[in-house]
Amino acid sequence: MAVVTANAIYARFNLVPVAFLQIAAGLVLSFVPLYKHFELEPELFLFGIIAVLMFNDGQNTNIRKLMHQMGTTLSMSVVLAIITILIVGTVTHRLIPQFSLALALALGAIITPTDAVAVSSITSKVMVPKEAMSTLENESLFNDASGIVAFNLAIATLVTGKFSIASGVESFLYVFVGGIILGLVLGYVIVAVRIMLINMRVDTPSVIVPYTLMTPFAVYLVAEAIGVSGILAVVATGLIHGLQQNKLRLTTSRLQIVMSTTWSIVASILNGIVFVLLGLSLPGVIRNLHERDTGSVAILVGLAALLYLVMTLLRFLWTQFDFAEIRAWTLHDKIMNSAVMAFSGVHGTITLAMAFSLPLTLGGQAFTYRNDIIFVAAVVILISLIVPTLVLPFMLPKKVSAVGESELSDAKADMVRDAVQMIQSQFGASPAGGEVIRIIESQRAVEGRPNKAVLSALYDKTFEIETSTAEQMLHNGEISSREFAVYSKFIRQTVVQHAGGLRKHLLYVLKFQIITRLSMSSKARKRRKMIRQNSVRNRDRTREEMISRNRQLWKNIRKMETKPYNRVIVFLTSNMTDENEVEVGLVRRAYDQRHRRLSGTRDLQDQQNELLVEAFQHEHNFVQSQVASNKYSRELGNELYQQISTDQLVSFQTIED
Known part of the structure; x- marks a missing residue:
């Protein structure tokens, strides 16, 4: 509900990035008694949210561009990530000696991964250079895994007090490379099964959509069960789905629409939930820090700002000195790309998940600095969202659609x-x-909305047209008085049903009764009286005769209905203007529905x-x-x-x- 509310507000007032509105919605939720002691389950967060988002990012990635930029991508997501973790860890340990080096490195691993989705949220109104944006998106696919692997090594060192470079490198390669290989293998198997279902004509949305939605969950569980990176595995599986899109598109257009819409909604909601959880968790973290009475909130805010500055500077220098090459034609373009890469290092989902993954206890005792680390990570996320929101609009041109x-x-x-x-x-x-x-x-x-006065005037006129046409047919002997009476009920019903308001309804009923009385000649009234008398005398007629007579009556009404209907349609068509086309459309729809019901021409699909x-x-x-x-x-x-x-x-x- 919080995500939907924030999205609804953003749809009307989009001056503030939607991520901030979602964080605000989470802050509001934190005051609800149910959420006052909210604790985020990190494993559930990674499994139920991050895995799905990373799979979706993978399947939407252009594999050709990724392969073309693979060197730059690995440089940013692996080499720069490891260097950033080491530098951030060292700076943190030197500034706050209470943080052991292993804990400081864990903090570095937490705040290093970037979030391309968050970048898209805050850059929706500016024109980010294509090469830079593509690099950011590709980087976020793999640096999450780098951060998670480094984080797990740091936590293992923190718990055991032992660290081996050889075992660390071996573990990193096994988790990182193993995750990619497993994801590729499972991806090919899953895609092959889906293609088989398509070839067997078992490609209905009720089968394929759930099958695809379950894919990231299944891959993540298998990967984690054998000790490799579940995140990288789902990314690799997603890339295989993207690579096989041409074969997967050989299905019904209906399925394609349902599939794309489903993933769009799921990704939007899950991304929103991440920022709502950030807003929801922040007050509790601050409250715990105050309860500990350390007076360290200001120090931790300063540390977060400094670490963000260090990471931003590292990203700028890394691209400026071509450790990660981004195509640029001039020196100005090169500097601009480096600045965009630096300020667009936005942190979000993985950072929050790893922060809450910190153990509650160490060596059987409460983990003293857990809330400190979570608070620093939260402040880094907020700063990384606020700074580019303020800076990038001054650096980059405003996004202008080619078509207004x-x-x-x-x-x-x-x-x-x-x-x-x-x-x-x-x-x-x-x-x-x-x-x-x-x-x-x-x-x-x-x-x-439609103009009620115009709508009422149109119904007045169509009522007069139908009534005068039916009255003329009665006088010409084309229809009987009984047929006129029955058909008149439909005239009244159409207008009364769509006129709107009790007062209008009563006026139309009264008008119908007056016109009906005046329109019927004395001869017609005598005819109706004779029909009533005959119906009394002939009560003993068989049921079959009554049914036959009613069938004939309805058959005649269906025939005679076409003439007044056509006159109404001609009137509406000839009197439609740019100003009243909405109201004319509503009136016509009402008459078309009634015409189909009376004439029995409901099955018009072929025509x-x-x-x-x-x-x-x-x-x-x-x-x-x-x-x-x-x-x-x-x-x-x-x-x-x-x-x-x-x-x-x-x-x-x-x-x-």
Whole structure:
């Protein structure tokens, strides 16, 4: 709920990065009694959140770019990570001797890993150089594992008091390389099974989506069971999924839509949960520090700021002196890339998870400095989020879309209007035409609510048209008085149902009764009286005769309904303008639904599909002509083409379902 609330606020007020709103939501939760003594379970955090996020990052990684930048990626995620851990550990140990070297190195391992997702959150409004952003994303795939392996070695040294360089290197290689190899093997097996399911036509969303969602959990558990890096294993498995995307796409479009949407939502929610947990945990950590009465909060804040400065400087120098090469054409570009890499070293998920992974006890006694380390890590995360949020907008140009929202909205409205006019002119009187118009109009997001006064006036007019048409048919002998009475109920029902408000309902009922009374001639009233008398005299008619007569009555009503319906549709079509198109669409939808119900023409799928194909092709031709005449830019045209393709895919999938 906290994540959803923060995301909802961000959707309306996006001046502050969503990560800060999620942290704030966590702070609010910390005041709820249920969460006052909240303790984060690190193993569950790594298994249930981090593994899923890392798998998703892996499957969305461009494997060709990764291989092309593999040298730079390993330099940043392994070599720089290890050097940073050693320097941060040494600085911490020298400044605070109470922290043993092993504990200081553990702190270095905790705050070294970066979070590309957090970077994306705070750079959503600026143009980050592509090469730098790609390097940041690739770095975050592997430096998490570097940090975790180094952290485990430091904790093992802290607990046992022993450290061997040879065993440390051996353990690092086994955990790091072993995790990658296991992930690759399991990835190929899992992808092979999925391809087999596709070939067997067992590729429904209820099978493939859960199968894919379970993948990171299964891989992580297997990897941890044999002692290799579960995080690297799920990353490698994700990379295999990304590498095999061409084969995995050979399935239904419906499954592709469901799969991409599911992963997008899952990743968004899990990332949000991480920052909510940070906000939720921070007050408890501060409270524990105060209870210990060390007066060290200010010192720890200063230490966190200093360590962040050291890490930022290291990242700048590492890229500036080409230990990690990022393509740049000029010296200015090179300096800019180095600065972006330095300030974009944002910390988040893994840092928080490792901080809470610190043991509660050491040697059978409470771990005294556990809260200190967690607090420093939390402050580093906050600083790493705040600094680039303030600095990067001054360094980088503001992100400007090639196509403005208003421009795209106006072009989409013109495109839809042109298609609707074509359908109305050629097929407007048919139920299928009305349904296709409704589908086409849904392409355009209409802001605001319908004008109630305009809507009421339209229903007034359609009520008059239908009533006068039915009355004329009655006088011409085209329908009987009984048929007129039954059909009039549907006229009243349509208007009363959609008019809105009790007062309106009563007015329409009263108006219907008055018009019905006045419209029926004395001859018609006599005819109704005779029908009633006949019905009394003939009570003894068999049930079969009554059923037959009712069937004939409904058959006649279905036939006579077409004429007033067509007149209403002609009126709505001819009187639709840019100002009232929303209200006209609502009125037409009400009449189309009633027409399908009365006429028995509910199964119009084939005709509707044909009209949809024609409508979408008309939209495509419209955009093509506008681009050819230079009224629309190519970028705008591409956006509209993509919109048409997506809407066509979704529309036909919806009809098929």
